[in-house]
Amino acid sequence: MPSSARLVLRLAALLLIAVPATVAPAAAQDVAPNPAATAAFESGIASYRDGAYPEADRLFRRAATGFDVSTTTTAALLMAGKAAYADADYDAAVSSLASLIANYPTSRYTDEARRVLALATSGGPSGQGRPFDLGVVLPVSGPNGYLGQALFNGVRIAVDEHNR
Numbered sequence: 429m430p431s432s433a434r435l436v437l438r439l440a441a442l443l444l445i446a447v448p449a450t451v452a453p454a455a456a457q458d459v460a461p462n463p464a465a466t467a468a469f470e471s472g473i474a475s476y477r478d479g480a481y482p483e484a485d486r487l488f489r490r491a492a493t494g495f496d497v498s499t500t501t502t503a504a505l506l507m508a509g510k511a512a513y514a515d516a517d518y519d520a521a522v523s524s525l526a527s528l529i530a531n532y533p534t535s536r537y538t539d540e541a542r543r544v545l546a547l548a549t550s551g552g553p554s555g556q557g558r559p560f561d562l563g564v565v566l567p568v569s570g571p572n573g574y575l576g577q578a579l580f581n582g583v584r585i586a587v588d589e590h591n592r
Contacts, residue, residue, distance in 0.1 A: 462498035465491045469500040472507060481515035484508075489524065502528055502535040509541060513548050521548040562587065 472487030488508035491500050505528035512520035525545040529538055564583055566576035 460498060462495045462500070465495040465498045465500050465504070468494070469504050469507075472504070472511070476507065476511055476514075481511045482517075484511040485515065485517070485520060485524075492524070492527075502532045502537050505532075506537040506541050506544075509544055509548070513544055518548045521545075 468487050468491035472484045472491060475481075475484035475487060485508050488504045488511055492502075492504035492508060505524050509521045509523075509525035509528070512518070512524060522545060525541045525548065528535065528541045529545065532538065535541075562583075564580065566579050567573055568576050
């Protein structure tokens with residue numbers, strides 16, 4: 429084999445060895461945990477659970493964009509969108525959710541981001557204030573069980589009329 433052919437084979441072999449060695453660490457760094465981002469994310473979860481949606485949105489945005497890409501980035505973008513939506517800040521919700529979908533299309537959170545984005549782009553319950561959960565405790569059995577069903581139907585009709 430001529431020496432030029434051997435040189436080409438050696439260079440090709442070196443490239444095959446060198447490329448994976450330089451690519452793998454960079455990929456691993458992109459998804460490494462970041463303690464500061466994790467702390468901001470966990471604080472955002474606490475604020476979200478407390479109903480402090482603007483604070484939760486701020487913390488989630490910090491966890492998502494204030495640090496290098498980490499294991500919390502996509503979850504933080506999703507939760508920022510959810511917190512903004514819960515606060516009826518639909519523009520901020522659209523911004524976070526669209527960023528997640530555009531920048532991380534293979535994320536496991538993309539489907540949920542699309543669902544919330546559809547709600548946010550429809551304007552949410554326009555002019556009706558912040559979305560909220562409604563719970564009602566009613567009897568379901570015993571001598572007053574039939575009243576519980578009747579009351580539940582009345583609540584459902586009232587909510588449907590209000591949302592229209």
